[in-house]
Amino acid sequence: MKYEIAVTKTQNPKTKPDPATLEFGTVFTDHMFLMDYDKGIGWHDARIVPYGPIALDPAAAVLHYAQEMFEGLKTYKTEDGKIQLFRPDMNAKRTNATNERLCIPLIDEGFYVDAIKSLVAFEKDWVPELDGTSLYIRPFIFGNEPFLGVRPSNQYIFCIILSPVGSYYKGGISPTKIFVEDEYVRSVSGGTGFAKIGGNYANGLASQEKAHKSGFTQVLWLDGKEHKYIEEIGTSNAFFVIGGEVFTAPLDEGTILPGITRDAVIQLLKDWNIPVREERFTIDDVTKAHREGRLDEVFASGTAAVISPVGELRYIDQDMVINHGKIGALSQKLYDTITGIQKGQLPDTYNWIVAL
Ligand SMILES: *Cc1c(COP(=O)(O)O)cnc(C)c1O
Numbered sequence: 197m198k199y200e201i202a203v204t205k206t207q208n209p210k211t212k213p214d215p216a217t218l219e220f221g222t223v224f225t226d227h228m229f230l231m232d233y234d235k236g237i238g239w240h241d242a243r244i245v246p247y248g249p250i251a252l253d254p255a256a257a258v259l260h261y262a263q264e265m266f267e268g269l270k271t272y273k274t275e276d277g278k279i280q281l282f283r284p285d286m287n288a289k290r291t292n293a294t295n296e297r298l299c300i301p302l303i304d305e306g307f308y309v310d311a312i313k314s315l316v317a318f319e320k321d322w323v324p325e326l327d328g329t330s331l332y333i334r335p336f337i338f339g340n341e342p343f344l345g346v347r348p349s350n351q352y353i354f355c356i357i358l359s360p361v362g363s364y365y366k367g368g369i370s371p372t373k374i375f376v377e378d379e380y381v382r383s384v385s386g387g388t389g390f391a392k393i394g395g396n397y398a399n400g401l402a403s404q405e406k407a408h409k410s411g412f413t414q415v416l417w418l419d420g421k422e423h424k425y426i427e428e429i430g431t432s433n434a435f436f437v438i439g440g441e442v443f444t445a446p447l448d449e450g451t452i453l454p455g456i457t458r459d460a461v462i463q464l465l466k467d468w469n470i471p472v473r474e475e476r477f478t479i480d481d482v483t484k485a486h487r488e489g490r491l492d493e494v495f496a497s498g499t500a501a502v503i504s505p506v507g508e509l510r511y512i513d514q515d516m517v518i519n520h521g522k523i524g525a526l527s528q529k530l531y532d533t534i535t536g537i538q539k540g541q542l543p544d545t546y547n548w549i550v551a552l
Contacts, residue, residue: 328363371507
């Protein structure tokens with residue numbers, strides 16, 4: 197069967213870092229997963245090999261026209277030493293949705309999850325144990341055919357790398373300061389906003405730099421057409437708790453990333469009988485709610501931080517302080533519940549956990 201995974205072990209294992217010093221995405225494990233695609237053959241030669249540089253022809257398609265996609269998920273060690281993943285089938289499904297949009301050949305979703313599991317199992321000694329740490333998994337695919345014409349590449353590389361990462365919240369959860377971007381846009385309906393691609397991130401860097409220079413953590417994106425509907429916060433989904441109801445942008449415009457954490461948040465809120473409204477709402481709705489004292493909480497959701505509370509929002513010349521700049525009760529409960537399930541401290545009643 198062409199999907200067997202060949203293994204080449206490194207001759208030079210690295211020294212593992214002190215888990216207390218881990219940051220995000222700076223340290224990589226000893227091995228990586230690779231698989232090739234060639235037109236006429238399909239995906240082939242799945243293998244685990246020593247971590248290292250990938251040789252690319254200077255004419256490789258990805259370097260010129262950005263035919264590239266990526267995913268991100270984490271693996272956690274439970275108190276009794278079990279290693280588990282959070283909803284990897286959703287990453288597999290989203291990979292194919294992205295691939296379809298970028299004309300990248302689809303991947304068998306069952307095999308995709310098996311490839312992740314095989315690599316993590318091979319590198320299991322790299323899963324850090326310290327509270328708040330985890331092993332971040334980065335699958336990505338890019339066109340590597342040497343050809344300067346504009347058309348889908350006939351060759352691709354599918355790679356998975358692993359990075360032990362530190363706690364997102366060293367020294368406790370501190371709410372972020374968010375700048376509402378009223379000039380640049382991230383996405384338009386019919387564009388690639390729903391797809392997880394490097395190109396969307398390159399497009400967002402200038403806004404992020406502008407926000408950082410003014411002392412903000414991230415930007416809140418508004419819609420690409422009228423610059424008024426709320427979309428996302430940086431690289432995470434956005435939730436607004438207004439007068440006891442929770443608002444978040446809908447997926448059907450195709451302009452926001454369908455976050456797996458977003459989906460978990462919505463399911464939990466529904467089960468807790470808290471009204472969730474996945475519908476379009478504007479920045480004016482938010483400023484009005486703030487003026488009326490009904491903007492209870494704002495938070496972002498994503499794999500990296502899970503739940504990230506917003507303490508302050510700036511829109512043009514209005515500064516809105518939310519919940520006195522502190523994490524709200526609902527944000528805290530969502531954070532505790534999702535991380536509790538991920539770490540095996542709470543029962544997995546939704547079948548979100550996949551053990552190795
Ligand atoms: C990855 C990502 C998210 C969060 O998705 P999760 O599956 O929850 O990690 C949100 N927005 C953007 C733009 C993203 O790239």
